[in-house]
Amino acid sequence: MYRENISNFVKEDRVKLLIPKNRGLNTYVRSLLPQIGVVTGENMEGLERIAKDDAAISSLEIDDIIMERTGQKTFQIDFVRGGDIPQLVEDFMGQGETVYGLTGDDLFDEYLMKMSWNNQRSGLKVLNTYDWFDEAAMYKRPALCLMARTSSISDLPEKPKLAMNSKYWFISNEYIEKAMYALGKKPAIKTYSGGTEETITDGINDCCIDIVYSGKSLRENGLNVLDIVRFSDIVLIGQDPNDMGNAFCEDYRQVMERKLNPKEDSLTTKLLNDGKERRNKIGVEMMELFSAIESGKNIPGEITDVMYALNLLMVAEGISPREIASALYRR
Numbered sequence: 001m002y003r004e005n006i007s008n009f010v011k012e013d014r015v016k017l018l019i020p021k022n023r024g025l026n027t028y029v030r031s032l033l034p035q036i037g038v039v040t041g042e043n044m045e046g047l048e049r050i051a052k053d054d055a056a057i058s059s060l061e062i063d064d065i066i067m068e069r070t071g072q073k074t075f076q077i078d079f080v081r082g083g084d085i086p087q088l089v090e091d092f093m094g095q096g097e098t099v100y101g102l103t104g105d106d107l108f109d110e111y112l113m114k115m116s117w118n119n120q121r122s123g124l125k126v127l128n129t130y131d132w133f134d135e136a137a138m139y140k141r142p143a144l145c146l147m148a149r150t151s152s153i154s155d156l157p158e159k160p161k162l163a164m165n166s167k168y169w170f171i172s173n174e175y176i177e178k179a180m181y182a183l184g185k186k187p188a189i190k191t192y193s194g195g196t197e198e199t200i201t202d203g204i205n206d207c208c209i210d211i212v213y214s215g216k217s218l219r220e221n222g223l224n225v226l227d228i229v230r231f232s233d234i235v236l237i238g239q240d241p242n243d244m245g246n247a248f249c250e251d252y253r254q255v256m257e258r259k260l261n262p263k264e265d266s267l268t269t270k271l272l273n274d275g276k277e278r279r280n281k282i283g284v285e286m287m288e289l290f291s292a293i294e295s296g297k298n299i300p301g302e303i304t305d306v307m308y309a310l311n312l313l314m315v316a317e318g319i320s321p322r323e324i325a326s327a328l329y330r331r
Contacts, residue, residue: 001131004128004130005036006236007037008128009100009236012098015074015076015100016099017077017099017100018077018088018099018100018102018103019033019077019080019102019103020079020080020102020103021080021081022082024142032234036130082104085103086237087111089101090123093123100127102130102234102235104232106142106144106171107167108235108237109171110167114169121247122240124239127235128235128236129233130235131234132231132232132233137213138212138218139231141233142211142213143212143213143225144209144228145212145225145228146225146227146229147197147209148206148226149200149222149223150207151226153185153226154183157185158185159185160185160205161205161207162187162188162207163191163192163196163209164189164190164192164208165192165209166191166192168210168229172229176189196208197220197221197223201222208223211232245325249321252311252321255308255315256315272315275316278312282306282310282312285306288305
């Protein structure tokens with residue numbers, strides 16, 4: 001299977017690369033590394049020696065590092081939990097480091113859904129997707145499935161007791177609301193860190209949502225797959241180069257919305273309609289930024305206020321973000 005070389009997406013010569021230490025994810029991502037140009041054959045031995053030691057993998061922490069040099073690039077490989085990779089990539093980016101991550105796209109989607117739930121915005125994007133293909137897997141790749149002893153969803157009780165793997169809380173709840181509710185099923189949900197299939201065998205729950213890989217646990221517990229929630233692949237994630245621009249444009253859009261739909265009690269409406277007040281606002285925000293620089297406190301917050309003031313000016317003067325972007329490129 002063709003695999004895009006990581007150099008197509010990673011342009012820096014020296015980067016930190018986070019890969020999962022979870023056993024299943026680690027095994028598959030490790031097999032990808034030589035295929036995508038992260039390690040060469042001669043450098044693979046040390047990585048495999050550590051990764052094949054289950055005891056070592058289970059105890060690896062953030063400071064367990066392997067250095068791999070491929071051509072002109074140096075990868076600092078850190079083993080971390082797959083579900084933590086998106087947050088850690090953002091954390092390291094916040095410290096000014098050049099960092100990328102390889103993890104499951106299901107875990108990344110779960111992270112984005114959690115961010116949205118908390119009214120937060122991620123600065124990450126998917127740079128490339130590497131298809132997961134394994135002949136030994138029941139569905140040739142991991143599949144998040146709804147499982148039970150019954151043969152169909154309609155055979156479940158009206159309010160089934162459902163065991164959910166906590167790693168997939170948001171994805172699973174979205175499925176429940178869109179698919180199970182439509183069939184008249186309103187589950188009573190309990191979350192677990194693993195072993196969800198066994199809770200059905202033990203008579204604790206009626207069904208579960210969890211990952212099916214080889215299907216061994218499914219068969220051992222006498223369960224059926226009632227529905228496939230989603231499949232999983234591997235994604236390379238990194239900084240979204242348009243993140244700041246997107247945030248600035250969203251703020252601009254909100255100011256423009258207030259111009260098109262003014263509100264009497266809105267400060268933005270007042271500032272858009274009064275040039276003197278608007279100029280004073282820009283001056284005040286600049287002075288507060290200077291004070292923040294002097295004190296070293298809340299500089300990001302004050303920069304945000306200045307950007308809002310500049311968006312007020314742009315909307316009032318009929319200047320679009322595209323005009324500013326073009327002027328910046330010309331510089």
